[in-house]
Amino acid sequence: MFEIDYQISDFMSNCQMKNLTQKTMATYEATLKLFARYLQDNYIITDGKLVKDEMVKKYVLFILERGKYTVCANDSTKDKSRPYNRTDYKNKVSASTINNYLRNLKVFFDYLKEEKVIKKSPMNNVKYLKNGRKPVGFITDDEFIRLLLLMDTSKYHEYRDYIVIQILFDTGMRIGECLMIDVCDVDVIKRSILLQEDNTKGRKSRYVFFSPKMQQDIKAWIKYKDRYVESDFLFPTHRGSGLRG
Known part of the structure; x- marks a missing residue:
């Protein structure tokens, strides 16, 4: 070496x-x-x-x-x-x-x-490249509704994704954070979810909150999931593993 x-x-x-x-x-x-x-x-x-x-x-x-x-x-x-x-x-x-x-x-x-390995960083005089960012388009309410209507909620994986999409819009959490939620992190009564520090970008735990409508959807999803899959994950695959696991 x-x-x-x-x-x-x-x-x-x-x-x-x-x-x-x-x-x-x-x-x-x-x-x-x-x-x-x-x-x-x-x-x-x-x-x-x-x-x-x-x-x-x-x-x-x-x-x-x-x-x-x-x-x-x-x-x-x-x-x-x-x-x-x-x-x-x-x-x-x-x-x-x-x-x-x-x-x-x-x-x-x-x-x-x-660590005093070097006295001066060679990066001090290096400038970042100019980066013209393209504006990200927003999805309209009608487009969002059409997306949900296209999903076949009689199928396990589409019903799961149907709930995932809505909870992302409802709470603003990241997709990676959402897919690692355990059922025990969800407080349906207080309409809150604890995002564990191991799964967040900033490595800090935080709570997100969801709407009364989402509260009913999450209750229904958990009952449905438990009938077919034995898993601690809120949104497991059909085999019970996490979508990132």
């Missing part, structure tokens, strides 16, 4: 101690390993202490020129995943994606600075 590999490993251990989500940690690690491979191939640099801002800027240009899925940290993974078979292989990498890479690198080098 090179010095930067140990530095990445220490950083990941620090992330784990901070109780970051697995998704966040996986994103950090993938970004850092790709960057480490770039440094090794293009600068023969294997130590984070030697990274300069110009290297980061050239890395951004490198990604933009190469396109999607053309860079991997380990050549053996390319043979297994076969990214060249993807329809979007070599497509342009978006500004949002590049900026996410830069944010991940910034967190890493800030950590190295805090």
Whole structure:
């Protein structure tokens, strides 16, 4: 292992101690390993202490020129995943994606600075790409009603999704949070749901509240679910597992 590999490993251990989500940690690690491979191939640099801002800027240009899925940290993974078979292989990498890479690198080098591995972060002079965001369209009330009418609630999975869609609109919670709710987290009387910290983006527990109409729908759904599936999840698959499990 090179010095930067140990530095990445220490950083990941620090992330784990901070109780970051697995998704966040996986994103950090993938970004850092790709960057480490770039440094090794293009600068023969294997130590984070030697990274300069110009290297980061050239890395951004490198990604933009190469396109999607053309860079991997380990050549053996390319043979297994076969990214060249993807329809979007070599497509342009978006500004949002590049900026996410830069944010991940910034967190890493800030950590190295805090640990006194480096005196100054090479990210200080690196600017994010301009990102023109497209406005997201809103669904109208009529469109929402038409969507619900298209669902066959006589089928288990469509009835489940029917309730999921309504509770998302009713509470404003994230889909990932919704699919990990246990029945014991639902207080039908007080019309509230406890979202456990392990399942929220900010890793903090919080309550969401639902309407009287949703209260009746959730009661009916739980009775229906319990007739066919034995599971602690509020919205399990037909086999009883969580939709993300």
